[in-house]
Amino acid sequence: MKRFVTPRLVVTGLSGGAGKTINSLGLARAWAEEGKRVAPFKKGPDYIDARWLGLAAGTPAYNLDPFFVSDDQLRSLFWDRAHAHDVALIEGNRGLFDGMDLEGSCSTAAVATALDAPVLLSLDCTKMTRTAAAVVSGIASFDSQLRLGGVILNRTAGDRHRSILRQTIEHYTDVPVLGALPKISPDPIPERHMGLISNSEYDGQEQILSRLAQIMRDHTDIDRIWNMACAAPAPSLAISPLWDAPCPEPEVTIGVVRDAAFWFYYEENLEALRRAGARIVELSLLDDAPWPQLDGLYLGGGFPETFAEALSRQETVKERVRALARSGLPIYAECGGFMYLTRSVVYNGTRYDMAGVLDMETVFTSHPKGLGYVEARVEKDNPFHPVGTVLRGHEFHYSHCVVDDETRVPGMALNVERGKGTLNGRDGFVQGNVFAGYTHIHALAAPWWAPNFVEAARRYAAQDGAR
Numbered sequence: 339m340k341r342f343v344t345p346r347l348v349v350t351g352l353s354g355g356a357g358k359t360i361n362s363l364g365l366a367r368a369w370a371e372e373g374k375r376v377a378p379f380k381k382g383p384d385y386i387d388a389r390w391l392g393l394a395a396g397t398p399a400y401n402l403d404p405f406f407v408s409d410d411q412l413r414s415l416f417w418d419r420a421h422a423h424d425v426a427l428i429e430g431n432r433g434l435f436d437g438m439d440l441e442g443s444c445s446t447a448a449v450a451t452a453l454d455a456p457v458l459l460s461l462d463c464t465k466m467t468r469t470a471a472a473v474v475s476g477i478a479s480f481d482s483q484l485r486l487g488g489v490i491l492n493r494t495a496g497d498r499h500r501s502i503l504r505q506t507i508e509h510y511t512d513v514p515v516l517g518a519l520p521k522i523s524p525d526p527i528p529e530r531h532m533g534l535i536s537n538s539e540y541d542g543q544e545q546i547l548s549r550l551a552q553i554m555r556d557h558t559d560i561d562r563i564w565n566m567a568c569a570a571p572a573p574s575l576a577i578s579p580l581w582d583a584p585c586p587e588p589e590v591t592i593g594v595v596r597d598a599a600f601w602f603y604y605e606e607n608l609e610a611l612r613r614a615g616a617r618i619v620e621l622s623l624l625d626d627a628p629w630p631q632l633d634g635l636y637l638g639g640g641f642p643e644t645f646a647e648a649l650s651r652q653e654t655v656k657e658r659v660r661a662l663a664r665s666g667l668p669i670y671a672e673c674g675g676f677m678y679l680t681r682s683v684v685y686n687g688t689r690y691d692m693a694g695v696l697d698m699e700t701v702f703t704s705h706p707k708g709l710g711y712v713e714a715r716v717e718k719d720n721p722f723h724p725v726g727t728v729l730r731g732h733e734f735h736y737s738h739c740v741v742d743d744e745t746r747v748p749g750m751a752l753n754v755e756r757g758k759g760t761l762n763g764r765d766g767f768v769q770g771n772v773f774a775g776y777t778h779i780h781a782l783a784a785p786w787w788a789p790n791f792v793e794a795a796r797r798y799a800a801q802d803g804a805r
Contacts, residue, residue, distance in 0.1 A: 339418065341606065344377070344420045345567040348450040349489065350430035351460040352473070357385065357492030357519065358460040359527065362429040364554035365563065366394035367547045369425060376716055377423035379416070381449050382431040383711075383732040383778065385602040385639070390527070391429060401604060403429060404444045404713050406730060406783035409452045410578060415606070415782070416453055418580040425567050429457065435480065438711075447484055454573045456487035456566050458516070464493045467502045471510040471752040473563050475765050478513055486598035487566040488516035490558060495521065516566070526550060528635075549702035574679025581613055588617035590633035590795035596707075599649060602639030610781035610788035611636075623678065626654040633657075633795035634668040639673025639778055643702055643737070646690035659693045663772050666801065668721050668794035673735055676700075677761075679774050683737070696767055696774060698747060700737040708733040712757035712765075712777045720751045720768045721794035722787055729784055733757055753776065771798070 348363070353562040369376050378391035378399035394401035400419045404412055420426040430446030437445035450457050459477060463470055478486045489507065490799065494500045500518040502740050526546050554560060592611055594603065600623065608618055621629055624645065642649060663669055671679050679695040685702045711732040716723045723729055729752060739760045741747045751766035752759065752775065759765035765775035771794060781788050
């Protein structure tokens with residue numbers, strides 16, 4: 339059992355769009371440029387913000403989501419990823435106290451409290467002066483367990499505006515103003531339907547991050563923010579190891595598609611597979627380079643629509659995936675990976691042929707078709723999730739599934755009790771050893787998934803060797 343003492347802070351706001359991402363990325367890059375080892379985290383399930391945070395810090399970012407893990411697991415995960423670093427920076431999501439119920443469970447505040455981490459509030463001050471003090475006072479007094487360490491004023495209009503804001507906040511509250519940023523136009527980080535554009539799709543990310551670091555140096559007291567992080571106390575609770583045992587010698591090979599089109603993976607999922615006995619090899623669907631012999635295939639999410647034309651041209655790869663599916667290879671596909679396994683993807687009115695493992699297509703729309711957390715009960719046999727278990731995950735997709743004849747589609751394993759699913763309130767198509775649907779999972783919320791995946795891969799390897 340250990341007690342983590344890593345300096346740490348949570349950057350949050352009153353709502354989405356308050357400026358916390360600019361503050362988080364700027365701080366992470368500024369500290370990294372000083373030679374500090376920054377451990378970045380994103381609260382919630384978001385893959386894209388985490389990728390930007392990792393790029394800013396120069397080290398992979400990890401997700402902290404209390405919907406997926408208990409407080410004890412959250413602390414274990416945090417310690418496991420943060421203890422070797424100089425500081426941990428956690429970017430919140432939505433508003434500070436916004437959670438899943440009246441008590442604010444699974445909120446950014448709940449994460450900050452679980453980690454005994456001070457909070458740095460990003461406050462959008464557009465057309466606001468004295469009211470800012472009332473807002474900060476309310477935040478500071480709303481939850482006695484929360485450590486509100488300071489506030490950064492965003493989108494201020496000028497020196498006079500900043501002076502009034504600072505004076506009123508520091509007169510009416512005990513919360514220090516640690517920075518005041520001007521309006522930044524145009525927005526340095528482009529956005530699209532899932533939040534930030536992924537850094538793999540956008541050129542100039544290094545210049546953007548360097549600019550944000552300079553903005554934070556010019557307009558905030560970085561030394562005081564650092565001291566705030568260093569003042570985080572050693573928690574009163576001991577920390578259990580995240581993993582029970584070291585990785586064994588790998589027995590099977592599982593391919594993970596990781597390229598510009600498919601990269602939505604939680605590192606814990608890959609580590610869980612390794613600890614269950616898998617050797618992970620990274621593959622691409624965007625070129626026809628040969629693959630090693632596989633015992634399983636993991637197709638994560640991403641943006642296949644952005645690369646739909648390139649994917650559709652790779653006939654060799656599509657036939658390879660079809661042949662592997664026909665051979666009984668265990669294949670687990672989430673969201674974008676599921677779309678790739680269908681017959682076609684329709685995007686902006688154009689139909690692009692995909693692998694055709696599943697006889698259906700996915701069609702993109704202009705608005706979300708599934709958004710938020712998922713709870714689903716497993717009701718059909720499959721290689722990955724035991725019947726009767728309740729699966730927690732999340733979905734965020736603008737496409738929907740279209741089938742020609744519902745009587746001919748594969749059975750679906752999941753009865754979706756929270757969320758939308760793929761078709762008629764269900765998700766998780768099961769066809770042979772293929773499991774495919776819109777739901778993303780986190781291995782710590784489904785501890786059976788990785789061992790079952792590896793066991794299915796062992797069975798496939800044994801059958802393949804007997805042939």
